[in-house]
Amino acid sequence: MGTTDRKEQVRKIRQEDIINAAEKVFFTKGIRNATMDEVAEAAEYSKKTIYTYFTSKEQIYDAIISRAYKILNSLAKEAFEKSHPANGFEKVLLIGQTFLNFENTFPKHFQAMAEYDNRDEDLTSEDQFKMANYTESNKSADLIIQSIREGIEDGSIFKELDPVSTAFVLYGNIIGFINIILKKEKYIMYTYQKDASSLMIEMNRLIERSLKP
Incomplete structure (x- = not known):
């Protein structure tokens, strides 16, 4: 391994260390209340080292x-890969279930992602971390769009639907639904005797009635 490769490896390791530490701080205190001093302390790096890899x-x-x-x-x-969905519609349902599994397994990441979606986006930014963020979020959106397109082609989804518009409507509904589960599940169970599983079943029924011909 050459000197340049070693430096790049060290850079990536330190960036990951800082991100890991920042997750603990941000997820506990929130990004607004967290400070770079706290991130540096959690990462066990100097503040100067933190600023070597991240400007803010x-x-x-991001x-x-x-x-x-x-x-x-x-x-x-x-x-x-595990489920081998038979058509585009089944892929859409599986994506919705994946979002729910993601929230169950990584609740802090889901919450941070949902809150980030409410921010104004700077599409002119050339910041490498923001651009990487957009790249990954676009992959999620493109997966829904492509699944809807496949469904239209294989006949499992209404051909009259616009794939892009429908994808973002579904995305908003899924994120909003999971946010309600995340924040109001106990209230809904206590007041209406409805648990997350029964709500998910109804969500899938609504999606089916909206998409299937």
Whole structure:
């Protein structure tokens, strides 16, 4: 391994160390209340070292969100490989289930991702971490769009639907639904005697009635 390769390896390791530490701090205190001093302490690096790899806590936050989308995309790929969905509609349902599994397994990452979606996006930014974030989030969106297109082609989804518009409507509904489960599950169970499983079944029924011819 050459000197350049070793330096690149060290850079990646330290960036991962900083991101790991920042996750603990941000997920506990929130990005607004967290400080770079706290990130440095958690990472056991000097503040100067932190700024060598990240210019701001917002840049670290972008790296965390990019990681969250990578996890989500990996879970979706794994689900497709295991389940072998027969058509585009089944893929859409499987994506919805993958989002729910992601929230169950990585709740802090899901919450951070959902909150990030509410921010205004700077599409002109050339920041490497923000661009990596957009790349990973686009993969998630493209997976839904492609599944809808396949469904239209194989006849399992209404041919009149626009794949892109439908994908973002579904994405918003799925994220909103899971947010309700995340924040209101106990209230809904106590007041209406409905648990997450029964709500998920009804969500799938609504998707089916909306998409299937």
